[in-house]
Amino acid sequence: MADRVRAGVIGVGFMGTVHARAIRRSGGVVSRVAGSTPASSQAAAERFAAEFPAGAAEDVLSADDVDIVHICTPNSTHAGLVRAAIDAGKHVVCEKPLAVSAEEAADLLGRAEAAGVIATVPFVYRFYPSVREARSRVADGSAGPLRLLHGSYLQDWLAEATDDNWRVDTGRGGPSRAFADIGVHWCDLVEFVTGHRIVRLAARTAVAVPSRGGRRVETEDAAVVSFETDGGAAGTLTVSQVSQGRKNRLWFSVDGAKESLVFDQENPDSLWVGGRSVNRRFLRGAGASDAAERYSVLPPGHPQGYQDCFDAFVADTYAALAGDAPDGLPTFADGLRAARLTAAVLDASKRGEWVQVAS
Template identity: 75%
Template sequence: MGDRIRAGIVGAGFMGTVHARAVRRAGGTVSRVVGSTPESSRAGGERIGAEYPTDTVEQLLAADDVDVVHVCTPNAAHAPLVRAVIAAGKHVVCEKPLAVDAAEAAELVTLAAEAGVTATVPFVYRFYPTVREARARVADGTAGPVRLLHGSYLQDWLAEDGDDDWRVDAAAGGASRAFADIGVHWCDLVEFVAGHRITRLAARTATVVPERGGRPVATEDAALVLFETDRGAFGNLTVSQVSQGRKNRLWFSVDAAAESLCFDQEHPDSLWIGGREVNRQLLRGAGEGPAAARYSVVPSGHPQGYQDCFDAFVADTYAALAGERPDGLPTFADGLRAARLTEAVLESSRTRSWVEVG
């Protein structure tokens, strides 16, 4: 591996483009891009700006100008591709879900550890400065002991009967859609901020648009989850991909003894801090601590958003490739955690019972 990390990207769609931007902003180069066919590979390589034309995954994995592979394909292809990447001795960044079942995700964690490769999953909402500030206030005791965790992740991109996408197909996206796609982001973020882990939950899932693209829908449009944590807190979560007007409204409240901390991903440059006598709104760049300041990359008053988080995630991943240990970098272990939470939600909804999270 030279001074500049060389990336290969598998998947030439929207997420592949997001990853490519982040690779370049982290100081790396996009060596190769592979799509679903040789034709889409060449078109994707030209559009994204790959240095070398590449028709197949096999060519990409055999290339000596690729240090790390970013897997940005439909969900069902993740595990086979990750196995091949690890077998080729390359580092790997895999979009979530790491795998469509927890047993397979656990296998990938073991394979990556045995091969000694850096393996990360882009839970990128961790990289908002305001999220880091909330985490620091809990960790240093400022907020006090956490009592309640609650919130939602709401979208509207599948709200209409005619809306369709590969994620709706369980064969491509897995048995869970709404929770596995966005609910796990909320759970990862809240566990990251609060330092608690969900140990037990009761969930219900619902499919409110029963047919899309002329075929029955086997995955959920929405999920409701009640949960308990390992440190005695309680919580609830609403997840929906059919809530009109909500684009990516990931919102949480960590209610602790001394203050409550609220974050809204659609307005990410401020952290609401609630107190008995006064409520405050802490703006990014206006007095946050060092954990937040490290990720504040544009002047205060200029919006900092999703792509900036992705850039920070990839930069920290590449720092890990160089031997550093960035705080809060999401790894394959976090991908496994998400898979176990997803299976618990599906089991609870199916059995109408409380389920222990493995």
């Protein structure tokens, strides 16, 4: 591999742009990009400051000047592109969902492990310093035994009947939308913080807008999930893409015997710590744990946000390419975990009863 990590980006929409920024900020170079047409590839090459455009995804996958491929395309295309990237000997960053079924996700994980490539999925909310602080407090016993895990992930970008997007099309987005798109982020984050695993759940999904763009909507606008963990905690989660006024409110409360820990992604520079007599708010960069300090790159009072998390995720992925083992790096195993949780939610909603989550 060259002195700099040379990345290829397939998919040049919003997420492709986020990936390209993170590649550059992590010391890598955007070597090649591929959009859906030669014109979009050329335009993105200029936007991303790429060294070369690429006419098609195949050109990125076969290029000698690409070490790692970032896949930022519609969900249904992920599995095929990941397989091709691994077959070409490339390391891979694949947007979630890793695949539209748990079976496909398991196949991709097996292929990546057999090939010995670095293969990661951007569960980037793990990289907020306040999230790492919460994780540290659970791990060192400050929170005490965990009793209740609850929260929500709410958005409003599909709240109007006139709103539409490719994700609504099951052929491109897969059989789950709201949960597979954002619910899995919440589950990944809470499992990461607590060390617990959701083992059993009940769920109800809802379609708030039955028709979009002249076609029947078959994937959920919202989901409500109750669950139990292997650590003896109970939990609830509400997921919605139709909650007016909520732009990207990922919120959780981890309630332990000694303290409760609350994180709000729309106000991520602090962690609320609740106690019986005193409530405290830990500010990023002010006496936090070493785990939190590692990802605090600006002085307190200078907000860090989503792009900073993405930069940290890509930097840790690239450190893994060099042989490091960054703590908490989300891999294809986490992508498979998300696919199994999604399958369980759909199954529980369809059957109207509690189901076990595959392990």
